[in-house]
Amino acid sequence: MSALPLQPEARWARQRHTDDPDNDSRKSIAEVSPRNSSGTAHLHPLRFTGTELVKIARLPLVWAFIAVFAMVNLMLAATVPANTVALHNYASAVAVTIGGKVGPDFSRKLARVNTTDISKSGNADVTGDTGAGDGSTAADALGTSSAQSVVGHATIVINAQIPTDSTLTTDELHRQLTAVTKGTTNTLASYDPSNLREAILTQVDGDPVATWLMRHKYDAYAARVTHLAATGAAMDLAAGTVTDDTLLHWFRMTGYLFFETCALAVLLMALALGSERTSGTEQLLMATRTGRRLAAPKIAAGLIASAVAYLLLVAAIVGPYLMVFDVRGVWSASVSSQFNTVFGQQPFITWWDLTIGQYLFVRLALGLVITLCFALFTAVLGLLIRNTFAVAGCAGVAVLLAIGLVSAAHSLGLPWLAWVGGFNPVGVLLLREQWFTELGLDAPTAFWETGVTVCSLVYLSAFVRLARRSFNRKDLK
Structure with missing residues (x-):
C-alpha cells in the first residue's frame, strides 16, 4: 500500500522542525548528553565544567x-623596612648556627659570635663553631679583610642575608639580639591565666549558659598554658x-x-x-x-x-x-x-x-x-x-x-x-x-x-x- 502524500501543512511543519534554531540547540545538548536506559539525559560533568x-x-x-x-x-x-628584614634575618641565621632555644647556653654561644661587619652580599651560607686556627679561614671565606676579629680560643661566624640598604651594622644587630635574649626565663611557667579567666567571667556574669561555656573554655586554656610551659615553647628564639x-x-x-x-x-x-x-x-x-x-x-x-x-x-x-x-x-x-x-x-x-x-x-x-x-x-x-x-x-x-x-x-x-x-x-x-x-x-x-x-x-x-x-x-x- 503506497504512502499517502504529505499535506502542505505537514510538509511546512517538518521543514520548520528542521530549520528551527532552538531545535538545533536542543539537538546539540542531546548529542553531548546521551540517554541511559531509563531515557534520562546524562551530562558529562568534567566536560561541561571545563x-x-x-x-x-x-x-x-x-x-x-x-x-x-x-x-x-x-x-x-x-x-618591608630594610632594618626590620635585617633584624629578622640576623636572628634567624643565629638560630640556625647556635640553636633556637634561648637560655644560659645560648647566651654563652652568642657572646662568641664574630661581630665584624662583613660584606652584605646576601649570601645565606652559615659557618658554625671554628677554632682559633680556623678563624682566619672562615673570615677569608666570608669576605672579611682580616682575621683579627677572632677573639678567644673559639669564635662563631654568622653570615646572614642582610639587605644592602640596611643602616644597621652587624655589631648593632648582635647588640640588639643580645639585649632581648639575655636573662630570659620561661615566661609561660610564671603566666597566670586565671586573671584573664576572671575578667571574661565577670563580663558574662548573670548568664548561666555563657558562664558555663567560658569556664570550660578557660579551664582548657589553663591546661594548654601548663603544657606549653612544660615543653619550653616560650624559650624558642623566634627571631627576637x-x-x-x-x-x-x-x-x-x-x-x-x-x-x-x-x-x-x-x-x-x-x-x-x-x-x-x-x-x-x-x-x-x-x-x-x-x-x-x-x-x-x-x-x-x-x-x-x-x-x-x-x-x-x-x-x-x-x-x-x-x-x-x-x-x-x-x-x-x-x-x-x-x-x-x-x-x-x-x-x-x-x-x-x-x-x-x-x-x-x-x-x-x-x-x-x-x-x-x-x-x-x-x-x-x-x-x-x-x-x-x-x-x-x-x-x-x-x-x-x-x-x-x-x-x-x-x-x-x-x-x-x-x-x-x-x-x-x-x-x-x-x-x-x-x-x-x-x-x-x-x-x-x-x-x-x-x-x-x-x-x-x-x-x-x-x-x-x-x-x-x-x-x-x-x-x-
Whole structure:
C-alpha cells in the first residue's frame, strides 16, 4: 500500500522542525548528553565544567581583578623596612648556627659570635663553631679583610642575608639580639591565666549558659598554658623582638588576601552562573531539563576558579616573602614563643602545638575554606536571583549586615547576639588576627573559628542543593 502524500501543512511543519534554531540547540545538548536506559539525559560533568572554566578564563574583567590584587600583594610583601628584614634575618641565621632555644647556653654561644661587619652580599651560607686556627679561614671565606676579629680560643661566624640598604651594622644587630635574649626565663611557667579567666567571667556574669561555656573554655586554656610551659615553647628564639613586626606584617598581608579572594569568589561565581543571562542565551539554554542541569557544572567551575585565584594570590605574597625573609631558623620555632605575643603582652596560646610555619600554613588553609564558603553563598544567590550585578550587590549587603550586627552586639554587651551574628564566614574573618587562640569574649568555645567555618561549609552546601531544586522547578522569566 503506497504512502499517502504529505499535506502542505505537514510538509511546512517538518521543514520548520528542521530549520528551527532552538531545535538545533536542543539537538546539540542531546548529542553531548546521551540517554541511559531509563531515557534520562546524562551530562558529562568534567566536560561541561571545563567548558565553564574556559568561559570564566576568557573574561578580561577576571584577570584585571587578579592582576590588581596580585600587584597590591606583591607591593605589601616586598616593601618591608630594610632594618626590620635585617633584624629578622640576623636572628634567624643565629638560630640556625647556635640553636633556637634561648637560655644560659645560648647566651654563652652568642657572646662568641664574630661581630665584624662583613660584606652584605646576601649570601645565606652559615659557618658554625671554628677554632682559633680556623678563624682566619672562615673570615677569608666570608669576605672579611682580616682575621683579627677572632677573639678567644673559639669564635662563631654568622653570615646572614642582610639587605644592602640596611643602616644597621652587624655589631648593632648582635647588640640588639643580645639585649632581648639575655636573662630570659620561661615566661609561660610564671603566666597566670586565671586573671584573664576572671575578667571574661565577670563580663558574662548573670548568664548561666555563657558562664558555663567560658569556664570550660578557660579551664582548657589553663591546661594548654601548663603544657606549653612544660615543653619550653616560650624559650624558642623566634627571631627576637622583630617576630611581632614580621608576624604582624604577615597578618596584614593575609588580611588583605582574604578580603580580596572572598570578593573574587563572589565575582567568579556570579559570572559563572550569570554568563548565559548576560549573553542573552539563557532562555535558549534553559528551555530543556538537560540545560537546567548545567547549573551543577557552573557551580563546580566557580568553586575551582575561586580556589585557583586564591592560590595565585597566595603565591603573590608567599614568593616575595620567602625571597626577602630568611625563615630557616624561625619557622621551626613555636608560635607560642615569648617573642610572639597578642597586643604586645598576652602570650599567643594556640589550641594545639604549632610552629610558626605550621601556623601560617593552617591560617592559609582556613582562608581557602572561607573563600569557598563565599563562593557557595554566591551560588545560592545566583540560583535564586539569576542576575550577576544583583547577586554581587546582595552579597556585599549581606557582608555589611553581618559586620554591623556583630559590632552592635559587642557595643551593647550582648555576647549571644555576637556569637549568633558571627556564625558565618564573615564572623570568622573579623577574628582573623587571632585564629586558633582563645579569642576572648568573641568565642564561647575552643576552636570556634574552625567549627564555624566547617559548619558554614556544610549549611551553605545544603542551601545550594535546595536552591538548585528550586531553580529546576520554577519558570524562567
